[in-house]
Amino acid sequence: MNSAAPLSTLDRFLFSFFNPEVAARYVAPMLDGMLLTIGLGLCVIATGLVLGLTLAVVRIQHVRLINGIIVAFADIFRALPPLVVIILLFFAFPYIELSMSAFTATWLALSLVLAAFTEEIFWTGMLAIPKGQWEAARSTGLGPWATLVQVILPQAVRMTVPPLTNRTIAITKGTALGSVVALHEVLNVSSAASSEAGNATPLVMGAAAYLILFIPFVVFGRWVETRFAWKR
């Protein structure tokens, strides 16, 4: 009789980590969590990249005071752990009547961090373009904006795509940090479900969800790296 025989280690393992019954119970909230993670990720990528690029372009104007602020911003948000920024926004700001939802706090924090890194990557990319390119374009009568868009940025993009892809992936994984402020993204849902069920299967489901979401990104990132070989 099965109930009398002790479960083998493998059986115990499967029961705790790959339990189909438990899994079925939590598929729906898990999918919701995945949608949220995807939505949050896309928002972060959009705002972060746009803000970062804008800051880099502003930095080209070489206005000392503004550049100082931009550099300070980039330094601070590259130095602070993203989790600390999320906590600050979510737990500290309410004290001055500025409370925000878990989604907003997570999105804002990650966007600022991504923007900081993006700005630096674009800046470094543009620095690598020889001054001669600017001079040549300007001497043919191209205005500063046209030069930037037609000549400089296309070349800078080539250099910046690999590190940009890697950094974006790294920061988008930070959406999991939202779980710390009770955002109902994948990790939060899986942890809660695991506690509720007394079973680790939801955690494994969550892990699998992340892998499904991010492995394609990482593989894409690798392809990008080979396509746009980072020149030194």
Added chain:
Amino acid sequence: MRPALELRDLCKAYGALAVLHGVSLSVPTGKLVFVIGPSGSGKSTLLRCCNLLEVPQSGAVLVDGQDITQAGVDLNRLRQQVGMVFQSFNLYPHMTALGNVTLALRKVQKLSKAQAQADGLQALARVGLTDKANTYPGQLSGGQQQRVGIARSLALKPKILLFDEPTSALDPELVGSVLQVMRELRESGMTMVVVSHEMGFARAAADHVVFMDKGQILEQGSPQVIFDTPQHPRLREFLTALGQR
């Protein structure tokens, strides 16, 4: 007398592309053999088979009578006896000239630091660069770098020196200093195999000239014969194209 280096029926292919078609060559001790030919003729591959940087599919490479293509040969020991000088110098950028020269002395020949330094300085003296012992490759001219490269091989007291287009990457003014060193080496009795386009040097210093094309030796002989009375039509074409006729 047994030749210092002998190649028998070497065949080498990269996948479907055959580069050497059964090449045989004998290099007597103390002689300078010069290999010429158009690019793609297999000259470099031939040279690199001599110290097994390339492994031939079939054929034998005999160094001092011993076939080095056989299993059980101590490759690292062998390579101290057959030195190589590269077209792109390949100096270690993170070490000084002396460091470059003494690395193998310390690690392979297991000499003491003092002894290695002494031998290293001696080798640098032979190429006229004792005063650059503590300089880094980045601070040396191309010609100086190549001479350090030669010193690096010399320090191991090899029996044979292989030169793979040693001056092709150099500015014209710097070529002379390297050729000078090579001339002195020959005069001191070193066995040398040189792949190069420096025809003037070949005329003046080579004992034997070999012409290769499409993976085969088409003609060989003394410099006078090869340059003044070439027989093979391909060789004539080649020399005309180079303005040597």
Added chain:
Amino acid sequence: MDNLINVFFNPDIMEKVWPFLLQGLWMTLLLSLTVVPLGLAGGLLVALAGNQGPRWLRWTMVVYVDFFRAFPPLVLLILIYFGLPFLSIDMPKFAAVAMGFLLNNSSYYGEVFRAGLESVPRGQTEAARSTGLNRFQTLWHVVIPQATRNVLPELISNTLEVIKLTALASVVAMPELLNNARQAQALTYNPTPIVLAALMYLMLLWPVVRLLSRLEHRSTVVR
């Protein structure tokens, strides 16, 4: 203005919680000093295995690296920390946390070292082998030093990431800086501890960021 200072930079609270936060900082440093050297060594081994080994090993390393680069570190941490008890494995908290971080960062370091190894021209290996140096000697004296020099900015950048990553350990109640700050915040009903912790992170890491910027700009600026 006064109100802002009282809320975020309250001097009394700062004085009270400072020792507690300092303890947290020690733990952060301890975690970092454990995980960084191990991660570097692990990453180098991964890169060497891929670079020197047979084809299947190279592919295995790629899979290993991509797997852990796709896996959010927090998820990994939680999985190890809460999952191990289910496997009846009893591991001290520090070890579990360290292992989680190690798996994550050895893959990032592995990628960096891989690029570094590939950036050393083959001629270097050929020259070294031609003077009789064996494989290990060639790697140790000629290839690895150059590889490391070539990717130093990336290595430092990654190390910075690892130190920031330690903040995640707060989620599993590891008494490092962020964790202690949050506890203090809960106890004092005031966000000053968190602000103080943020400042401490900045003090620790801003210099590293500056150093990194300088290195990165130096290696890309066209002369």
